[in-house]
Each structure stands twice: as structure tokens, then as C-alpha cells.
Amino acid sequence: MREKIPAVVEHRQAFRLLGAEIRFIRKYADGTWVLLLNTGEALAGRFGLTRDVMVMYSPTHELQPAILGSAKKRRDELPRTFSCEDHFILVASSDPHAAAKLHAWAQSEPTLGIHLPHRSTPDAIARTLIAEMQRKLASRNLYDETLPVTGADFFGRRTELTNLQEELRQGKVCGVFGLRKTGKTSLVKELGQRFVSGNDKRIFVLRDLESLPQQSGRLRVELVQELRQGLLEGFRAKQVRRGDLNDLGLEASVGDLKRALAISLNDCQKRGIQVVLALDEIESLVGDAETLRHDARPEVPEALGALRSLVQEHSNFNVVISGITSAIIHRGQLFGVENPLFNWARSYYLEPLSRIEVDGLTTDVGRRMGVQWSSDALDTMYEICLGDVFLHRTLAATVVDTLSQDTFPMLVSSDNVEAVKKRWRRGVAERLAQMFGSFERHYPTEASLLRLAAAGDASLESLEAEYPIEMGRLIDLALVAEAPAGDLSFGSLCQVLHQARVL
Numbered sequence: 001m002r003e004k005i006p007a008v009v010e011h012r013q014a015f016r017l018l019g020a021e022i023r024f025i026r027k028y029a030d031g032t033w034v035l036l037l038n039t040g041e042a043l044a045g046r047f048g049l050t051r052d053v054m055v056m057y058s059p060t061h062e063l064q065p066a067i068l069g070s071a072k073k074r075r076d077e078l079p080r081t082f083s084c085e086d087h088f089i090l091v092a093s094s095d096p097h098a099a100a101k102l103h104a105w106a107q108s109e110p111t112l113g114i115h116l117p118h119r120s121t122p123d124a125i126a127r128t129l130i131a132e133m134q135r136k137l138a139s140r141n142l143y144d145e146t147l148p149v150t151g152a153d154f155f156g157r158r159t160e161l162t163n164l165q166e167e168l169r170q171g172k173v174c175g176v177f178g179l180r181k182t183g184k185t186s187l188v189k190e191l192g193q194r195f196v197s198g199n200d201k202r203i204f205v206l207r208d209l210e211s212l213p214q215q216s217g218r219l220r221v222e223l224v225q226e227l228r229q230g231l232l233e234g235f236r237a238k239q240v241r242r243g244d245l246n247d248l249g250l251e252a253s254v255g256d257l258k259r260a261l262a263i264s265l266n267d268c269q270k271r272g273i274q275v276v277l278a279l280d281e282i283e284s285l286v287g288d289a290e291t292l293r294h295d296a297r298p299e300v301p302e303a304l305g306a307l308r309s310l311v312q313e314h315s316n317f318n319v320v321i322s323g324i325t326s327a328i329i330h331r332g333q334l335f336g337v338e339n340p341l342f343n344w345a346r347s348y349y350l351e352p353l354s355r356i357e358v359d360g361l362t363t364d365v366g367r368r369m370g371v372q373w374s375s376d377a378l379d380t381m382y383e384i385c386l387g388d389v390f391l392h393r394t395l396a397a398t399v400v401d402t403l404s405q406d407t408f409p410m411l412v413s414s415d416n417v418e419a420v421k422k423r424w425r426r427g428v429a430e431r432l433a434q435m436f437g438s439f440e441r442h443y444p445t446e447a448s449l450l451r452l453a454a455a456g457d458a459s460l461e462s463l464e465a466e467y468p469i470e471m472g473r474l475i476d477l478a479l480v481a482e483a484p485a486g487d488l489s490f491g492s493l494c495q496v497l498h499q500a501r502v503l
């Protein structure tokens with residue numbers, strides 16, 4: 001490598017000055033070199049690193065954004081005994097504009113690239129690198145994340161993951177339900193990654209049903225094609241027999257899909273391959289309470305029936321469903337016919353994170369940006385958000401936005417949290433109203449019970465006596481909290497909704 005990339009000599013000395021060691025080198029056909037850096041205690045402590053850091057050497061004189069795009073693939077290709085941080089990489093390049101380019105790409109590319117300078121003394125390289133890491137890692141607000149999270153970005157939910165994995169193993173269909181932004185997609189994605197990790201005889205197919213059309217008629221065609229497409233991709237990767245599935249045209253019925261899928265699943269069974277199909281945003285299939293009452297969607301129970309019998313006939317096939325509404329499992333009837341999943345699938349409702357889990361999220365994410373929370377600050381965070389992941393992340397993001405970046409690490413006190421509380425509540429009020437709106441469309445009776453209680457027109461206890469099923473669902477969704485002695489109170493989200501005058 002020294003011959004091709006002479007700069008590595010100074011880099012290695014600079015890394016040594018920082019207490020870091022190169023411990024893996026690989027060259028790719030396109031001329032890129034990848035190193036892994038064991039960062040040593042000092043750097044790890046300073047920047048909250050728990051794994052190695054990837055360094056990429058670009059062979060071209062004109063650095064392209066593709067180098068950042070390829071980071072994930074390079075990470076996935078590492079030998080199993082190595083793992084590295086996935087929120088940034090170091091990039092070395094002879095392009096004189098490398099630093100400016102990496103800076104410009106920080107917003108658009110999935111991985112942050114931090115420039116590793118060269119043509120300088122090891123001492124100067126070490127100093128510039130530390131300054132650059134401090135500036136770049138602290139300038140991103142990592143709490144402000146709206147996409148589903150997995151891997152090192154996924155916190156808590158250990159019990160749910162263990163239980164779901166066990167259910168999958170036993171061949172039971174499960175549902176994961178929760179309000180908007182409670183982490184349903186993240187949980188299902190993480191479940192999928194763990195399910196396939198280290199086992200090449202497993203296929204996990206996750207499909208988001210959000211884009212399905214709402215009018216019946218189109219729904220059957222699109223649903224069949226959506227499932228066909230997702231499963232084909234999963235089967236292709238493992239060279240499973242899929243000719244019949246491939247040939248399904250636009251006119252294919254649910255029955256045709258079932259027959260074609262059975263052929264592929266039989267092939268999987270013979271080869272010992274397990275298949276899990278996860279359907280996210282399931283409300284797109286069943287609609288809201290109004291749709292359920294008035295619309296005709298015969299293809300929905302038909303498709304669920306087909307999935308149910310495929311699961312029953314193939315011990316290597318299972319289905320996971322996720323979304324806001326558990327109607328797909330708890331209603332005895334769907335669109336005028338018997339619901340095939342009624343009382344058959346197991347429902348999980350996403351609860352708030354525990355104190356330990358949410359503290360882990362707050363402190364770990366903070367450490368990656370050089371932010372340190374005092375224990376009082378964590379207490380205040382928990383008093384306000386009570387483990388609701390959306391509330392915690394948005395409040396933490398607001399706090400971090402107000403910190404001065406001059407000190408490192410940046411320290412957060414309870415006062416910092418209190419100071420932004422009102423501003424944060426105003427900032428999220430609109431999104432909270434939307435969250436409650438979507439809940440209300442799916443659970444109108446439950447929502448009106450909350451409104452009655454919030455207005456002081458009835459106590460939660462008296463409502464529980466009159467509407468036990470609906471109150472049970474409010475407790476499942478953590479909108480109402482039940483103390484061990486049986487006392488009922490508003491859950492964290494409800495309290496914030498109430499304070500923000502949404503409820």
C-alpha cells in the first residue's frame with residue numbers, strides 16, 4: 001500500500017500520536033483502499049466510539065460522492081470479526097478540493113465523510129484530524145432522526161425482540177402495533193436484521209403497504225403485485241424456485257398468488273430455508289374506522305386468508321404485521337366476512353422505553369456528538385417524556401441545538417432542558433395534533449373517551465367501568481397508564497398532548 005499511497009506512512013504516524021492503530025487493510029478492484037482503525041481509549045472516550053473507524057483512500061484525483069455511498073457496502077463486506085462505526089468514515093484523497101466536497105455532501109449523503117489531510121507532518125495531520133472530527137461530529141444533531149433506525153442506532157426493546165423472535169421460531173403470526181412514530185418500522189426492521197444475521201438459510205421480506213391504492217378494484221391488482229415483487233426479490237437472492245411467481249400477470253388473483261407462492265415455499269422447505277414476510281403500514285389495507293364500517297374490500301380478508309393457510313401449510317413460512325391499527329387482528333369481522341386473523345395472531349403494542357433504555361439512547365447518541373448529560377438533566381428529560389421515543393428525541397434535539405459548540409464535550413444540565421421545554425412543546429404541537437388525528441381516525445371511541453377525561457367530564461375509572469374493551473386498548477397503546485394498584489392516569493404522550501392543548 002505504501003507504494004501506491006505514500007500518504008499512508010504519515011497517516012500511520014499521526015494515528016499513533018493519537019493512540020490509534022491500523023488493524024485491517026483491504027484493496028478493492030476499483031483502486032480504493034479500506035483500512036480499519038482501532039481508535040484507542042483517548043479517541044474512543046472523546047468521541048463516544050465503541051467500534052473501529054473505517055478509513056477510505058480514493059484512487060482518483062477527483063473525489064466523487066459515490067465513495068460515501070459505497071461505505072455501507074464496504075462495511076457489510078468486512079470479515080465477521082470486524083465491526084466499525086456507521087455514522088462516519090475518514091476519507092483520504094489527493095483531490096485538492098476533498099475537504100470542501102466532503103463538507104458539501106454532508107447533508108445529502110447517507111454517511112458523513114471526514115477529511116483525513118495529507119502532505120503534512122504527522123503532528124499537523126493529527127491536530128487537523130481532531131479539530132475536523134470535533135467540528136463535524138458535533139455539528140450534526142443526531143437526535144433529529146426521522147427515518148427508521150436499526151443496528152447501533154436502535155435502542156432498547158429487548159423483551160419485544162426476544163418474544164417476537166421466539167414467536168417467529170414457533171411459526172406464530174404476530175402483529176406490532178403502536179401510534180405514529182413509536183418505532184414500529186424500526187422494530188420490525190431490526191427484527192429482520194437479527195433474524196437473517198449469520199444464517200444464510202433465512203429470508204426476510206419487508207414491504208411497506210403505504211403506496212397501495214385506496215379504491216377497491218385496483219387494490220387487489222396492486223396488492224398481489226406488491227407481494228409478488230417483494231417475495232421475488234427475497235427468493236432471487238437465495239436462488240429459490242420462483243418461475244410461477246415470476247409469471248403472475250396483472251390479472252392474477254389472490255388464489256393464483258397463493259398457488260405460485262406455495263411452489264416457492266415448498267422449494268424453500270426442501271432446502272431448509274425459512275421465510276418471513278413483514279407487512280408494514282397495514283392500515284393501508286384495512287383503512288380507518290370509517291372505511292371498515294362502510295367500504296367493501298373483499299380482497300383484504302381473502303388475502304389474509306391465503307396468508308393464513310400458507311403459514312399453516314408451511315412450517316418454514318411466517319408473517320409479521322405492523323401498523324397503527326390492530327383491527328386486522330382484534331375484529332371478528334372484516335368487510336362483512338369472518339376475519340381470518342381474528343384471535344389467531346399475537347398482538348404486541350409498543351410501550352414507552354424503560355428509564356434505562358431511554359437513558360442509554362440519550363447518552364449514547366449524545367456521546368457520538370460530544371454531548372454529555374448530567375444525571376439531573378436525564379431525570380428532567382424522563383419527567384417530561386416518560387420514555388416516549390418521539391418526545392425524547394425531539395426534546396433532546398431542541399436542547400442540543402441551544403448548546404454552545406465552543407466547549408468539548410458539551411455539558412447538558414437540567415436547566416438546559418427546562419429552558420427549552422416550552423419552545424419544544426410549541427415546535428412539536430402540530431406533529432402531535434397529526435398523531436392524535438390519525439389515532440382518532442382508527443380508534444374514534446377510544447379518542448372520545450380521552451377527550452371526556454381531558455375535559456374533566458368523566459374520570460378514567462368511571463369510563464373504564466363503562467367501556468372496558470376500549471380502555472384496555474388505551475392501556476395497550478400506553479395512552480393510559482395503569483399503576484400496579486390499578487389506578488389509571490394519562491400516559492406520557494397524553495400528558496404532553498393535554499399540556500399542548502391538542503387533547
Ligand SMILES: Nc1ncnc2c1ncn2[C@@H]1O[C@H](COP(=O)(O)OP(=O)(O)OP(=O)(O)O)[C@@H](O)[C@H]1O
Binds near residue numbers: 181
Ligand atoms: N428503538 C429505537 N431506538 C432509537 N430510536 C428510535 C427507536 N424506535 C424509534 N426511534 C426513533 O423514532 C423515529 C420513528 O421510528 P419509526 O419510523 O420506526 O416509527 P413508526 O412507528 O414506524 O413511525 P410511522 O408511524 O411514521 O410509520 C425514528 O426515526 C427514530 O428516530
Ligand SMILES: [Mg+2]
Binds near residue numbers: 185
Ligand atoms: Mg413506520
